[in-house]
Amino acid sequence: MKLKIALSFFAVFTLAVSCMLHYYLPRKELVTLTGIDSKRAEAIPVERDRADDNRPLDIYYIFVLDKGNNSRVFSNVNTAWGFPPYFKFDSADMQSKAVSLEGRQVVIRYYGLRVQILNLFPNITSLEPGDESSSLVSWVRLSVFGLWLFLLILIFPRYFRLFRGKKP
Numbered sequence: 001m002k003l004k005i006a007l008s009f010f011a012v013f014t015l016a017v018s019c020m021l022h023y024y025l026p027r028k029e030l031v032t033l034t035g036i037d038s039k040r041a042e043a044i045p046v047e048r049d050r051a052d053d054n055r056p057l058d059i060y061y062i063f064v065l066d067k068g069n070n071s072r073v074f075s076n077v078n079t080a081w082g083f084p085p086y087f088k089f090d091s092a093d094m095q096s097k098a099v100s101l102e103g104r105q106v107v108i109r110y111y112g113l114r115v116q117i118l119n120l121f122p123n124i125t126s127l128e129p130g131d132e133s134s135s136l137v138s139w140v141r142l143s144v145f146g147l148w149l150f151l152l153i154l155i156f157p158r159y160f161r162l163f164r165g166k167k168p
Contacts, residue, residue, distance in 0.1 A: 003160065010159060014152060021148060024084045025141040026109050030130050031064035033106050034071070036098050060095045062124060064108070074110055075121035084111065086125050094127055101127070107134045 041057045060076035076095055079088045098106075107130035112122035128134075 006160065010156070017148070021144060023113060024111055025144055026111050026125060026138050027141060028107055028109050028136045028138050029066065030105060030107055030132070030134055030136060031066050031072070033062065033064055033098060033101050033104060035063040035102065036095060037061040037063070038095065058092070060091055061121070062095075062098050062108075062127075064106075072114070073121055074108065074124045076124050079123070079125075086111070088125055094124065097127055101129060105130055105132075107136065109138070 038058055038060045041059055057077075062074045062076055064072050064074065066072055076091045076098070078091045079086045081087070107128050108124050109126040110122045110124045112120065114121055
């Protein structure tokens with residue numbers, strides 16, 4: 001019974017950390033930039049300065065077509081000093097760059113998922129002109145997932161030996 005509980009806990013923990021890594025680690029994609037938009041969200045509390053400071057926040061959107069000609073929407077919002085630590089302070093500059101690249105193929109690096117019911121958009125962290133020969137490999141993503149798999153392979157046998165009564 002203890003082994004089943006331990007296995008369930010390990011599976012839930014592994015799945016939760018893997019989902020978190022999948023959401024926050026950067027991905028790259030070659031897309032065609034089709035349009036941009038910006039909106040001002042009023043009275044959003046900004047926690048990084050003061051808790052009682054409410055100031056407007058510009059939210060930029062970038063519209064693209066992927067390889068299958070499916071339209072997608074990405075947000076372009078500063079992460080500043082917050083989480084995830086991409087230290088992105090140039091969303092307005094990136095938006096002006098997107099205007100100049102409209103109608104062309106670009107390589108975007110982004111994190112996040114599109115969740116329509118929660119009104120979540122993936123956030124672009126970089127935008128560069130690209131073509132079919134551009135590298136789309138995210139080495140950071142591959143390295144972190146490889147390290148996570150290595151740690152799971154190391155931890156898994158030791159973790160279950162504790163519940164079988166054998167010493168690690």
